[in-house]
Amino acid sequence: MVDALISDEAFIKGCAAVGAGLAVGLAGIGAGAGESGIGAAAVGAIAEDRGFLGLGLLFTVIPETIVIFGLVISFILMFAYG
């Protein structure tokens, strides 16, 4: 059915695009879940003492690195097959 409608090249390109989207999307959801607790704790600490602003922000963005990995994978996919 697929063979009849699109070429192999287009199919691979499509799969790569979906993969790239999933890589960024799922990494984003994971990072968000991780950040919810850290963010809540950081806001709590900052509310008591403004001195925790820098440290709180730093800890909150640590799970963001996972999204960067996802982004890198998506770039690799897009450059290799896009």
Add this chain to the structure above:
Amino acid sequence: MISRTKAAYAYIVARTKVMKSRLLKAEDFRKLLNMSFDEIIRFLEETEYRKEIDEVGYKYSGPRLLDYALASNLARTYRKILQVSFGEAKDLIREYLKRWDIWNIINIIRGKNAGVQPEIIEETLVPAGEFGEEYLKSLIVKEVEEIVKEMEGTAYYEALSKIGSAPMNVVEDEMYKAYYRRIVEMPAREFETKLFVNFIKMEIDIRNIKTILRLKIEGSSTEEILERIIPGGYELTEDEARKLAAMSFEEITKSLEGYWFWREVESITEELSEVEVNFDKAWISAIAKRASNYPLSVLPVLQYMVLKKVEVDNLRILGWGKYYGLPNEEIEKQMVIL
């Protein structure tokens, strides 16, 4: 949903951890022990107690100023914790703070019975429980019978209705029994609620063992001790407490081996202040361990609340002791310094 609950705990735990870092340290207390009463007040003006001392500094002086500042700071701190918490944590903290309703009502009734001026009764109040400051103030101007009537429908009515026929300490004990019963019988479906209930049960253990030993030292009869036992302990069940109450002081200390609190206390002499302080220390170190085992629960918040109460009590002992010129060693013996 899971992360939402955890986030609620993360927020309140982080806040109380910062608040905990601002509590007075053991070195501060050692420094305070070498100061005069006025120097202690000046020192406290540089700390969290500044607002309260400034508020009433023009009106009061001496230990009365200290008492008022400490009581209102404690109430403000507890109310703040309740205000900034949410979800299940808030419900549990609210339950915990209801003990201050008993404190306030008993203080009002005792004050009324002794003919104390309303302003002085007002100074002893810690409006951190369910009953707000205004409501408590409205109770102060009422007669004792009216106050009891006002409590109709609450968990304390049954105990309060014994006023007149039973001594006040019995009424107070009954009220605390009603408070603890309600928490111990709480349906602990969630893990966090279970932790809270166990925390309260451990507190009951400490209260019971302190009562047993204190009354033994004072030479009370077994029946008198039994009347004051709070049911629902963690390891020290009511039956075991009954057995202990019938023993002599030496036998009790031997029988305590194996209980969670005895691991911290290990040995004890027949001195009242030692019994109080050592068991308080055992309690504090036990909750510190449990709070670090379950960091995302209500335990670190309760730990802070207990430590804050200990700090306020220490400062009160220190202030009064210094004001009346007690020797440092005597004051230090009464204080719970960690």
